[in-house]
Amino acid sequence: MLKKSHSIKKVKKYGIDLGERGVYDVRNKLNELTGKEWVYFTNSIWITGYSPTAIENAGLKYRKIHPSPKPPGLLKDIILFFTKSNSLILDPFAGVGGTLIGAAMAGGNRKAIGIExxxxxxxxxxxxxxSExxxxxxxxxxxxxNMMNYKLIAEEEFDLIIADPPYSNMMNKVRTGQKAKLNGEKLATPYTDYQEDLGNLNRERYLEKLKKIMHLASTRxxxxxxxxxxxxxxxPEKDNPNILHADIIYLLSEIPRLQYKGMRIWHDQAMSLYPFGYPYSFVMNQIHQYVLIFRKE
Ligand SMILES: C[S@@+](CC[C@H](N)C(=O)[O-])C[C@H]1O[C@@H](n2cnc3c(N)ncnc32)[C@H](O)[C@@H]1O
Structure with missing residues (x-):
């Protein structure tokens, strides 16, 4: 929410000067950011590092029972770009609540509902x-x-949906090679043992179910x-380049009214590099994730 302050000055016809933050345009329908903050967010490469004790990583001590919790500070930034105050956000794969904490951190009476x-x-x-x-x-x-069985979802309309689904059965793969040697263990780290878990499905069934869930969510x-x-x-494998982000873009573009708008590549500086393939062949160290952005039009 824009707070009144003595330092607020009108700039030209539509601008409000917010000092160091830059100028806020009163025609802004999407968020409460200034032009400078808006443009910064549209950078396609996004590099962050949240140490385990950073305030943006709230309560990691408890949340780290999850194999891949997202830093709430990252979600806060996404929420601040795509919503205004009093918005409602849905996360259909809530895990240990990165989005829910991000919504609370974003403030402005933003609320979020998770499903997990x-x-x-x-x-x-x-x-x-x-604890925080x-x-x-x-x-x-x-x-x-089953989200439509709940009034909390079926009777609400959302201002933003953030989905951080399992990446097919990636977490179920037993570690081999360098990473296993370095970590001293080969255990797979599936999210859950439930057969409903997207992370326990083969690629074909994973994509089919992901599309159904995202379609349902998009109706809200x-x-x-x-x-x-x-x-x-x-x-990449011999018979499959395994470009999951492209598969998901094509898949979700088939959902009525959902339009793909672009992506950001998030580089998590907390990720370690492993000498995969060394000294024989190139094997990628994937230290980025795709943040795919769709709009309901
Ligand atoms: C990548 S994690 C999300 C992590 C989350 N962003 C966080 O910050 O903790 C994916 C989550 O989806 C959950 N999940 C998998 N299949 C699901 C389903 N069909 N319905 C609801 N949750 C599911 C898993 O248990 C897992 O916690």
Missing amino acids: LEPKYYDAYKKACL CIEIMPMIIDDSL LKNNKYLVVFCKDFQ
């Missing part, structure tokens, strides 16, 4: 919130495919609002 299969992730989320005095938002414990999204999806590619 695994109750122990919800418990970890609640502990993280209690962060507002606890609702999380439905169920398969997202307001017009001209955004749906943001995180994803990662796999290592």
Whole structure:
């Protein structure tokens, strides 16, 4: 929310000078950012590093029971770009609540609702919130495919959907080679053992179910609002280049009224480099994720 202050000055016809933040355009329909902040967010490469103790990584001590929790600070930035105050956000793969905490951190009375299969992730989320005095938002414990059974979803309209689904069965793969040697273990780290978990499906069934869930979610999204999806590619294989982000763009573009608008590439500086393939052949160290952006038009 734009706060009144003595330093606010009118600039030309539509601008309000917010000092160091830059100039806010009163015609801005999407967010409460200044022009300078807006343009910064549209950079296609996004490099961040959130240390385990950074305030933007709230309650990581509890949330780290999850194999891939997102830094809430990252989600806060996404929420600040795609929403105004009093907005409602849906996360159909809530995990330990990166989006829900991000919404609380964004402030302006923004609220979020999560859906997650695994109750122990919800418990970890609640502990993280209690330890940091962060507002606890609702999380439905169920398969997202059942979201319409809940009034909280079926009777609401959302200003933003953020989805961080499992990346097919990537987490289920037993570690081999350098990473296993360096970590001293070969265990796979699936999110859950449930058969409903997208992460436990083969590629074909994964894509089919992801599309169904995103289609359902998109029916609850307001017009001209955004749906943001995180994803990662796999290592290329002999018979498949495994470009999952491209598959997801094509797949979700088939959902009525959903228009792909572009992507940001998020480089997580906290990721370590491993000597995969060394000293024989090139094997990519994938230290980025795709943030795919769709709009309901
Ligand atoms: C990549 S993680 C999300 C992490 C989350 N962004 C966070 O910050 O903690 C994906 C989550 O989706 C959940 N999941 C998988 N299939 C699901 C389904 N069908 N319905 C609801 N949740 C599901 C998994 O249990 C996992 O926690």
